[in-house]
Amino acid sequence: MKTVDEINQKIVEGSASVVTAIEMKEIVQELGPEKAAKEVDVVTTGTFGAMCSSGVFFNFGHSDPPIKMQKVWLNDVEAYTGVAAVDAYLGVTQLSETLGMEYGGGHVIEDLLRGKEVELRATAYGTDCYPRKEIVTEISLEDVNQAIMVNPRNAYQRYRAATNSSERILRTYMGTLLPDFGNVTYAGVGELSPMNNDPEYRTIGVGTRIFLGGAKGYVTGEGTQHAPPFGTLMVQGNLKEMSAEYMRAATFPGYGTTLFVGMGIPIPILDADMAKATAIRDEDIETVIIDFGVPRRDRPVIRKVTYAELRSGKVEINGEEVRVSPLSSYHMARKIAEELKLMIEKGEFLLSLPVERIPTKEVFKPMRQKEIKVVKNVMSTPAITVTPDTSIADASKTLIEKGINHLPVVDSSGKLAGIVTSWDIAKAVAVGKSGRVEEIMTKKVITASPDEPVEVAARKMESKRISALPVVDARGRVIGIVSSEDLSKLLAR
Amino acid sequence: MMLELIYDSAAVKEPVLVQVALEEKVLMNIIEAEVGAREGRIVIEIDDALAENIISRFEERGVEVRRLVRGIEKSDACVDCGACISVCPVNVFYKDSDERVIAESEKCVRCRICIGVCPLKALSLPE
Ligand code: SF4
Ligand code: SF4
Numbered sequence: 001m002k003t004v005d006e007i008n009q010k011i012v013e014g015s016a017s018v019v020t021a022i023e024m025k026e027i028v029q030e031l032g033p034e035k036a037a038k039e040v041d042v043v044t045t046g047t048f049g050a051m052c053s054s055g056v057f058f059n060f061g062h063s064d065p066p067i068k069m070q071k072v073w074l075n076d077v078e079a080y081t082g083v084a085a086v087d088a089y090l091g092v093t094q095l096s097e098t099l100g101m102e103y104g105g106g107h108v109i110e111d112l113l114r115g116k117e118v119e120l121r122a123t124a125y126g127t128d129c130y131p132r133k134e135i136v137t138e139i140s141l142e143d144v145n146q147a148i149m150v151n152p153r154n155a156y157q158r159y160r161a162a163t164n165s166s167e168r169i170l171r172t173y174m175g176t177l178l179p180d181f182g183n184v185t186y187a188g189v190g191e192l193s194p195m196n197n198d199p200e201y202r203t204i205g206v207g208t209r210i211f212l213g214g215a216k217g218y219v220t221g222e223g224t225q226h227a228p229p230f231g232t233l234m235v236q237g238n239l240k241e242m243s244a245e246y247m248r249a250a251t252f253p254g255y256g257t258t259l260f261v262g263m264g265i266p267i268p269i270l271d272a273d274m275a276k277a278t279a280i281r282d283e284d285i286e287t288v289i290i291d292f293g294v295p296r297r298d299r300p301v302i303r304k305v306t307y308a309e310l311r312s313g314k315v316e317i318n319g320e321e322v323r324v325s326p327l328s329s330y331h332m333a334r335k336i337a338e339e340l341k342l343m344i345e346k347g348e349f350l351l352s353l354p355v356e357r358i359p360t361k362e363v364f365k366p367m368r369q370k371e372i373k374v375v376k377n378v379m380s381t382p383a384i385t386v387t388p389d390t391s392i393a394d395a396s397k398t399l400i401e402k403g404i405n406h407l408p409v410v411d412s413s414g415k416l417a418g419i420v421t422s423w424d425i426a427k428a429v430a431v432g433k434s435g436r437v438e439e440i441m442t443k444k445v446i447t448a449s450p451d452e453p454v455e456v457a458a459r460k461m462e463s464k465r466i467s468a469l470p471v472v473d474a475r476g477r478v479i480g481i482v483s484s485e486d487l488s489k490l491l492a493r
Numbered sequence: 494m495m496l497e498l499i500y501d502s503a504a505v506k507e508p509v510l511v512q513v514a515l516e517e518k519v520l521m522n523i524i525e526a527e528v529g530a531r532e533g534r535i536v537i538e539i540d541d542a543l544a545e546n547i548i549s550r551f552e553e554r555g556v557e558v559r560r561l562v563r564g565i566e567k568s569d570a571c572v573d574c575g576a577c578i579s580v581c582p583v584n585v586f587y588k589d590s591d592e593r594v595i596a597e598s599e600k601c602v603r604c605r606i607c608i609g610v611c612p613l614k615a616l617s618l619p620e
Contacts, residue, residue: 048572050612108523121620175576176610183579248572250612258612260572313578313588331592 020337028279037275046264046336049328053153055091055253068130092259113244147239153223157195157231161186164291171254190307194265206356211264214243227364264340270487282308376450379481388438410469495561502531564601571615
């Protein structure tokens, strides 16, 4: 049994034996945990992925006359100012008000790290002590008093992998998901990732000194949404000391902006148990592939999978081979583990034991909602329908009499066969077409199911630019219709 | 090899592509096609050995031909995340032993899917 003090003593003397998590797997396999624990003092880990829950607290310093910032923007990206007069928190996913997803909080942070100036704009209501109501100036990282990176949730221990059963391309925080299980994406670097190498959190806790963005930082506690084995950490560090190499702004197309954060944690090998923990392999790290084609909180689990399978580049789903994309950079994660190893070997980085442990058990509850509104609560029912052989003239009369714009077309058994809209009929009439609705109906109809949440139905209409969905039961029969007006009245409340 | 055929409005009237394909009995993959008001643009893929002959046949018919020798290009902005790997229909991307993401650009069929996927905007197609 070693202590952290003894290990630090060795680091100062330059005699500590430091290896990366990758090297450690081999060493433990060869020597066994007992011997490995004697041989090795520190194992370094690393991770480099998009960490949306990241941001920076700034203290800008006082202007003359001073201002109590009520709203503040950095290069048009709004930062949160509900704190003291010239402090603000810039989150990496906040979008530029002019450039949208092209540029966000993450990009401001990377620009500052690259030595660029950014425009600081603030407005205020004016007080006796802070009379100024507006300011526009340019600032660089050097100009601000403090830029303290505080990331509420980083270094996910493992994460659910994603796929898509739906018929359309999905743009998500898990990257682009191709239709019909076209691909799988996953985040995290498995056996190289910090918390997987100390799953009991014996040495990773409040006060653990870490590598954050090229500088020294600290774990300040469990991260938000910490739910072992999906553990997360809240971390802090001085942005002024960090490097743009380990902080890279990114945009997940169609989803938003974020920041790739480079982090590494040294794990002191105190005993054989710690050695054994750091020997963990991707084969032993399990997660699940979930289906983003179902836009619900509880997305269906498609299957269990290990990081080893994910890393192999292909997994099997429903008997077919599906290609896999990682979203975290193994190359950078390895580089960070190496870099941290070097810092420790050179005596520049000492280890610290946590002053407080973080929980190894935590239940993660869903949001308490007053109620979940589903389509069947708001649909018009029964739906007014026509049959394929209804004449266009009759259909037109029905639309006018009932004051509606959409007519689902159903076959003799009540099953959906198509849809005609008042626009289809107007077009038909304009070109002098008379005949049956079958000739002018749209056959590929986008539908809603009665138990679908209203937000999901609204999103369908928005993305397909349509204004109503027939509601169809499990047997394909039309039981009602829901229009965008019904939904917008409801969602606006 | 990938060839870009640029037609003006006069040449567009003739089914040039099919004429050349039939006369020369050559198989072509159509990779991209755009038809504008004054100009059409088609990118085809053909066997390298046949390229010279086919280029002359198109040129004789008044079609401007450009050889697209380069496929997808990756800039230094790349962080080797790998998000591009699974979306490419022809497996252009792979990871080397150093965990770097490599683009086998010769295989690229210029579909542009990866460009719209890369979080670092590190990918581009040279014209
Ligand atoms: S998605 Fe972009 S950043 Fe990621 S590996 Fe591919 S080219 Fe590089
Ligand atoms: S443009 Fe298409 S074919 Fe070329 S590398 Fe990108 S995804 Fe692959």
